[in-house]
Amino acid sequence: MRRFIIAALLAGCSASFGLQAQVTERPLPRLVQKDGRYALFVDSAPFLILGAQANNSSAWPATLPKVWSAIEYLHANSLEIPIYWEQFEPQPGQFDYTLIDTILAQAREHHVHLVLLWFGTWKNGSQHYMPEWMKLQPERYLHVIDKSGHPVDSPSPFATASLDADIRAFTAFMRHLKAVDSERTVLMVQVENETGTWGTLRDYSPAAQKLFEGPVPAGVLKAMNKAGVTASANWQEVFGPEAEVCFHAWAVARYVEQVAAAGKAVYPLPLYANAALRDPLKGPPGSYESGGPTDNVIPIWKVTAPSLDILAPDIYMSDSARYLKVLSLYHRTDNALFVPETSGAPGVARFLFSALGLQVIGFSPFGLDYTRTRRPQSGAPHSPEAFLEPTAQNYRLIGPMMRDIARLNFEGKLQAVAEEKGKFTQTLHFGPWDATVSYGASRNNAAKGNPDPIGRALVAQLKDNEFLVTGLFSRVDFHPADANKRRQFLRVEEGEYENGAFKFMRILNGDQTDWGLNFGSEPQVLRVSVSTY
Numbered sequence: 001m002r003r004f005i006i007a008a009l010l011a012g013c014s015a016s017f018g019l020q021a022q023v024t025e026r027p028l029p030r031l032v033q034k035d036g037r038y039a040l041f042v043d044s045a046p047f048l049i050l051g052a053q054a055n056n057s058s059a060w061p062a063t064l065p066k067v068w069s070a071i072e073y074l075h076a077n078s079l080e081i082p083i084y085w086e087q088f089e090p091q092p093g094q095f096d097y098t099l100i101d102t103i104l105a106q107a108r109e110h111h112v113h114l115v116l117l118w119f120g121t122w123k124n125g126s127q128h129y130m131p132e133w134m135k136l137q138p139e140r141y142l143h144v145i146d147k148s149g150h151p152v153d154s155p156s157p158f159a160t161a162s163l164d165a166d167i168r169a170f171t172a173f174m175r176h177l178k179a180v181d182s183e184r185t186v187l188m189v190q191v192e193n194e195t196g197t198w199g200t201l202r203d204y205s206p207a208a209q210k211l212f213e214g215p216v217p218a219g220v221l222k223a224m225n226k227a228g229v230t231a232s233a234n235w236q237e238v239f240g241p242e243a244e245v246c247f248h249a250w251a252v253a254r255y256v257e258q259v260a261a262a263g264k265a266v267y268p269l270p271l272y273a274n275a276a277l278r279d280p281l282k283g284p285p286g287s288y289e290s291g292g293p294t295d296n297v298i299p300i301w302k303v304t305a306p307s308l309d310i311l312a313p314d315i316y317m318s319d320s321a322r323y324l325k326v327l328s329l330y331h332r333t334d335n336a337l338f339v340p341e342t343s344g345a346p347g348v349a350r351f352l353f354s355a356l357g358l359q360v361i362g363f364s365p366f367g368l369d370y371t372r373t374r375r376p377q378s379g380a381p382h383s384p385e386a387f388l389e390p391t392a393q394n395y396r397l398i399g400p401m402m403r404d405i406a407r408l409n410f411e412g413k414l415q416a417v418a419e420e421k422g423k424f425t426q427t428l429h430f431g432p433w434d435a436t437v438s439y440g441a442s443r444n445n446a447a448k449g450n451p452d453p454i455g456r457a458l459v460a461q462l463k464d465n466e467f468l469v470t471g472l473f474s475r476v477d478f479h480p481a482d483a484n485k486r487r488q489f490l491r492v493e494e495g496e497y498e499n500g501a502f503k504f505m506r507i508l509n510g511d512q513t514d515w516g517l518n519f520g521s522e523p524q525v526l527r528v529s530v531s532t533y
Contacts, residue, residue, distance in 0.1 A: 026184045031270050031309050031336055031361075032410075038336035039410035040270070040361040042113070042187060046406035049187065049362025050395045051115065053080035053341055056123075058371045061102050066370035068110050074388055075395040077402065078113040078187065080340060080364050085120045085169055086131045092165075095172045100180075107185050114186045115340065115364070118173065120259065121166045122195040122252075124276065125289050127155040134165065141165070145208075146200040154197040157251040157291070158207045167262045178267035189269050190340065191260045194276040194314060195252050196291030202248035212236070212247050220250055223299035245290045249297035250304055257305035264307050272310035273301070274340050277317075280325040295329040302334060314341035314366075315351075320420040320453070323351050331358040339363045346454070349390035350418035352398075353456035353471075357416040359409050365391050390454075393472055397523040400497035408460040408468070419455035419474070424448060428459055432482070433530065435459045435467070438475045443515050447475070457519065462527070465490075469517055469526045477516035478530045485532040489513050493527040502527060 029042050039046035052074055054067050059081045071079055087099055100116075107114050119129040127135070127143070134141040142159035143151035155162055170191070177186055202208065216238050221227050224246070226238050236243045260271050278288035280295060288294060293301040293311040301311055313330045317323050331337040337360045342348060344365035352363045368391060370384055385392075398405060408414040415428040419439045424447040428435040438447035439455040450473055457471030469476050478487050492508040502525070512518075517526060 025182060028268065029184060029187045029270060033336075034410065035412065036333055037359050037410055037412055038361060039359075039406060040187065040336075042184070045403060046410045047187075048360075048398070048402045048406040048409075049078045049113070049115070049338075049364065050076050050399055050402060051078040051080055051340075051362055051364030052076045052344075052368035052391065053117075053364050053366045054082070054369050055367050055371050056082060056119075058369050059084065059099065059103060061099070063371050064103070064106060068106060068112075070369040070388060071110065071112055073385060074368060074392045075399045076112065076368075076391075077395075077399060078115055078362070078364070079107065080115040080117060080190075082117045082119045082193075083173060085118075085129050085166075088173060089131050089165075089169045091131075092133060093168070095169070095176075097176050097180075100173070100176060104181060104185055108183065115188045115190065115362075116177075116186055117190040117193055118170060120170060120192050121155050121162055121255070122192040124194045125196050125198045125291075126153050127162075130155070130162075134162070142205070144197050144200060144203045145205040147204050149204070152197065152199050154199070156203050156205060156208075157248075157255040158203060158205060158211075163255055163258060166259050170259050170263045171266055174263035174267040174269070177269070186269065188309075189263070189271050191256055191263070191271050191273055191308065194274055194289065194292060195256060196276065196289040197248065198289050201244035201285055201290045203251065208251065211251070212244075217250070217304075219303040220246075220300055223303040242285065242296065245285045245294075246297055246300060248291040249293070249300045252291040253293070253301045253304035257307055260305060260307040270309045271307060272312050272338060272340065273305070273308050274312045274314050277313055277315065277326060280322055280329060295326070298330075298332070298335070310336050310338050312338045312340045315339060315348075316343050318343065318345060318347050320418075320423075323348075324354055324420075327351075327355055327358055327360075331360075336361050341366045344368050344387060344391060346390040347452060349394055350454055350456040350472075352394050352418075353416040353458060354418040356405070356409065356414065356458060361406075393521065393523075394456075397470060397472065397525075401500070401502070401525065403500050404468070404497075404502075405458070405460075413462070414458065414460040416458040417456065419450060419453040421453045422449070429481070430459070430461045430467070431464070432480060433461075433465070433467075434479045434481055435469075436477050436479060437471070438477075438516070439473065441475050441516070465530050467528045467530070469528050470524065471519040472521060473519065475516045475518050478528070480532050482532075488531055488533055490529040490531050491527075492517065492529075495525055495527065496523075497525065 123129045141162045142156040144154040144156050235247045239246045275293040276289040278294045417426045425438045437457040440449040441447040455474040457474040460468040495504045
């Protein structure tokens with residue numbers, strides 16, 4: 001009887017611990033779509049990735065301290081960092097998990113989430129991160145063949161041996177993540193990196209040529225609004241001047257899909273592919289990396305690689321027209337906007353706010369760590385933090401209220417803008433109220449723009465006549481949509497966010513509100529109530 005009682009108690013304790021584990025296990029990060037808007041749900045609530053991407057060779061243990069110190073300075077909540085196939089599988093079928101485990105452990109120590117970048121078959125159009133044992137066998141792990149019959153520095157999407165090896169490695173990587181990351185430190189995984197090919201529009205190998213001369217898959221025809229063409233029509237007949245880039249996009253997407261599907265089958269984290277962009281205003285074939293998810297072939301990638309949750313742009317354009325055009329092209333009803341890689345240059349930081357205005361789920365400038373010295377264009381030395389500061393300004397401001405920003409954006413209550421050169425004011429419409437954002441204005445003087453276009457502002461409607469307002473290097477004011485009425489501030493509260501909640505500090509009035517609500521270089525958050533007279 002005594003043994004029976006002890007056994008029963010142990011069984012009860014075991015069941016209790018099992019129930020507790022079930023209760024406390026964190027849910028998987030996931031993309032949620034509602035009313036045409038997307039959010040990344042982390043711990044069952046909308047989350048905004050305020051990220052930084054490490055330099056390509058910064059994921060090694062010896063250099064990680066220079067990464068974490070930069071992440072701390074930035075106030076980033078997420079780090080994007082590579083996982084190198086050459087390190088992960090040094091010999092066929094032998095996997096080394098030490099780098100992954102080191103990065104996971106240190107991310108948790110620094111209370112930072114991760115987006116892991118699988119540098120597998122492709123990295124910037126080349127196969128440079130394949131293991132040495134693959135690089136030494138080009139006759140097996142095939143390169144793209146150009147029009148003249150010569151191999152180029154790019155992996156072939158028709159290389160079955162390469163595909164099989166990548167599937168095996170990526171599946172092992174995802175399986176290990178599932179086993180060691182019950183805390184959900186990793187939010188998403190990037191499959192490959194900037195897939196495609198430079199120097200040739202496609203693979204001209206015999207296997208590729210046979211498919212190019214064959215019929216276009218029905219799904220591609222439908223996705224590209226070519227459903228009315230003859231079913232037997234080949235790529236050239238269907239797509240004309242764009243035939244080769246469309247074919248290569250399909251070939252690469254088909255390869256990536258098989259890798260992504262295998263990984264997702266063992267651990268269904270959100271997966272995405274990033275694109276080296278073409279010029280969104282003028283981008284003829286041959287002027288950009290062919291084969292990746294560029295804007296002109298997004299439908300091909302969507303239908304061919306359904307295991308990818310997001311197709312994301314890597315934006316290295318600094319002028320407003322091109323940057324905003326790229327954001328609009330990747331902000332689609334079938335695609336969440338995510339900017340996983342962009343320039344960290346000072347003039348680009350403001351575009352986080354442009355992206356927020358399109359319900360972006362995350363934003364991550366590239367190369368924001370201390371592993372290489374940077375100098376301004378003049379060549380004069382400067383502090384290591386100078387390059388980080390524009391992004392740090394954004395994250396110091398948005399970070400404490402990130403959850404509110406993500407939720408309000410998902411609910412469709414938030415609008416945000418960034419300054420454009422020569423455009424001194426912008427207007428946001430909230431039903432009976434217009435919010436006017438101006439740049440370079442002083443007291444009652446007209447806006448004239450900042451010396452450099454660095455201004456940004458964000459307005460979210462909390463109630464009919466109540467708004468959350470913040471920004472940098474800008475002024476925000478409200479006006480009734482009815483021109484016969486005039487605005488008055490009922491109450492302007494300045495506060496700060498603590499533990500995700502707005503904490504009241506003081507009421508602003510007089511000089512602080514007579515000419516609108518002015519924002520400079522320091523974080524400032526306001527709750528504003530307005531009425532008319």
